[in-house]
Amino acid sequence: MLSNWLDRESNSAWLFLAPSLLLLGAFVLFPILYLFYLSVTAGHFTLAGVRWVGLNNYLRLVQSxxxxxxxxxxxxxxxxxxxxxxxxxxxxxxxxxxxxxxxxxxxxxxxxxxxxxxxxxxxxxxxxxxxxxxxxxxxxxxxxxxxxxxxxxxxxxxxxxxxxxxxxxxxxxxxxxxxxxxxxxxxxxxxxxxxxxxxxxxxxxxxxxxxxxxxxxxxxxxxxxxxxxxxxxxxxxxxxxxxxxxxxxxxxxxxxxxxxxxxxxxxxxxxxxxxxxxxxxxxxxx
CATH class of the missing domain: 1.10.3720.10 (MetI-like)
Incomplete structure (x- = not known):
C-alpha cells in the first residue's frame, strides 16, 4: 500500500520535501509568526508576564x-x-x-x-x-x-x-x-x-x-x-x-x-x- 502511495509523483515530492519544510517552519515561519505575536504585546517576560496591547506598539512607532x-x-x-x-x-x-x-x-x-x-x-x-x-x-x-x-x-x-x-x-x-x-x-x-x-x-x-x-x-x-x-x-x-x-x-x-x-x-x-x-x-x- 505504501508503494502505491509513493507511485504518485505529488506524494513522493511531499515526502522528500517534508524534512526541509519542517526545518523551514521551525526556524523561519515560526519565528516570524512569533514576531507578529510579540508586536501586539507588552511586557518584559518577568513574573507579571506579557499583556495584549493590540496596535499600540505600532502607534508608538508612528508617534516616535x-x-x-x-x-x-x-x-x-x-x-x-x-x-x-x-x-x-x-x-x-x-x-x-x-x-x-x-x-x-x-x-x-x-x-x-x-x-x-x-x-x-x-x-x-x-x-x-x-x-x-x-x-x-x-x-x-x-x-x-x-x-x-x-x-x-x-x-x-x-x-x-x-x-x-x-x-x-x-x-x-x-x-x-x-x-x-x-x-x-x-x-x-x-x-x-x-x-x-x-x-x-x-x-x-x-x-x-x-x-x-x-x-x-x-x-x-x-x-x-x-x-x-x-x-x-x-x-x-x-x-x-x-x-x-x-x-x-x-x-x-x-x-x-x-x-x-x-x-x-x-x-x-x-x-x-x-x-x-x-x-x-x-x-x-x-
Whole structure:
C-alpha cells in the first residue's frame, strides 16, 4: 500500500520535501509568526508576564521622532551605500575582464574585503578614523577631524566601510555575468564600427541586466539589515545620527527590554525586505 502511495509523483515530492519544510517552519515561519505575536504585546517576560496591547506598539512607532529619524537614516544609508556598491564594481569588472599583466592579482585584492570579518574590519576602520589617526595623517588634516563626533562624518565612515565590504563580491558577480555575454556580439559591433562606449551601452549593459538586478537587490538587502558596522564603529551616535533600523531594534529589545515595541520595529524591517524581494522578482520577470 505504501508503494502505491509513493507511485504518485505529488506524494513522493511531499515526502522528500517534508524534512526541509519542517526545518523551514521551525526556524523561519515560526519565528516570524512569533514576531507578529510579540508586536501586539507588552511586557518584559518577568513574573507579571506579557499583556495584549493590540496596535499600540505600532502607534508608538508612528508617534516616535526617534523612529522616524532612524527610518530616515536607514533609507539614506541604504541608498548612499547601494548606488556606489553597484556602479563601482561594474566599472571594475569591465576593466578587469580584459587580459593584462597582473589581472589575477588585482581581482584577488579587490575581492579580499569580502572575506574579512565585518567586525574586524569595523575595528580597523575605527582605528583609521580616530583623531590623529592614519586618515588624518594621510590627508594632512590640522587640526584633526573628530570623525565620530560629527553626525555627517560618522555616517560617511559607515557608508565607506559598507561600500568597501561589498565591492569585491559584486565585482566577482559582474565578472561572471560578463562571461555569459556571447563574444560574437562584440565582433559584429566592431565590424559595424562601434566604439567602446557604444559596445558597453548597447551590448554589455543589456547583457548584464539580470546580473545587475541581482546585485542591486542583494546589496540593498545587505545594507538594509546592516548591524555589525554600526555596533562596532559608532554605536548609533553621535546624536542618533548613525542609528539604523536593525540597530534600533537591538537597542529596544536588549537595551531597554521593550520586546513588543522592538518587534513592531522589526515588522517594519521585515516588510521593507519583503518589498525589495518582490521588486527583484518583478524586475527579473520583466
Amino acid at each position: 521622532p526617534d523612529f522616524w529619524q532612524v527610518l530616515g537614516n536607514t533609507v539614506y544609508f541604504t541608498i548612499a551605500t547601494a548606488v556606489p556598491s553597484v556602479v563601482v564594481p561594474l566599472v571594475l569588472a569591465v576593466l578587469l575582464d580584459r587580459s593584462f599583466v597582473g589581472r589575477s592579482v588585482l581581482r584577488s585584492l579587490y575581492f579580499l574585503p569580502s572575506v574579512v570579518s565585518i567586525v574586524a574590519a569595523g575595528l580597523g576602520w575605527r582605528w583609521l578614523f580616530q583623531p590623529d589617526g592614519a586618515i588624518d595623517g594621510l590627508l594632512g588634516l590640522k587640526p584633526p577631524l573628530a570623525w565620530f563626533n560629527n553626525p555627517s562624518l560618522a555616517m560617511l565612515v559607515l557608508i565607506l566601510l559598507s561600500i568597501w565590504k561589498q565591492l569585491g563580491f559584486n565585482m566577482v558577480v559582474f565578472l561572471a555575468g560578463l562571461q555569459a555575454i556571447p563574444q560574437n556580439r562584440y565582433e559584429a559591433a566592431e565590424l559595424d564600427g562601434a566604439n567602446p562606449v557604444a559596445k558597453f551601452w548597447y551590448i554589455t549593459l543589456p547583457g548584464l541586466r539580470p546580473t545587475t538586478v541581482f546585485v542591486a537587490i542583494s546589496t540593498l538587502i545587505f545594507t538594509f539589515r546592516s548591524f555589525e558596522q554600526v555596533y562596532v564603529v559608532t554605536g548609533g551616535g553621535p546624536l542618533n545620527a548613525t542609528n539604523i533600523l536593525v540597530y534600533y531594534v537591538y537597542e529596544q529589545a536588549f537595551g531597554l527590554f521593550d520586546f513588543g515595541y522592538a518587534a513592531a520595529a522589526a515588522i517594519v524591517l521585515l516588510i521593507g525586505v519583503l518589498a525589495l524581494v518582490y521588486w527583484q522578482l518583478r524586475a527579473w520577470k520583466n
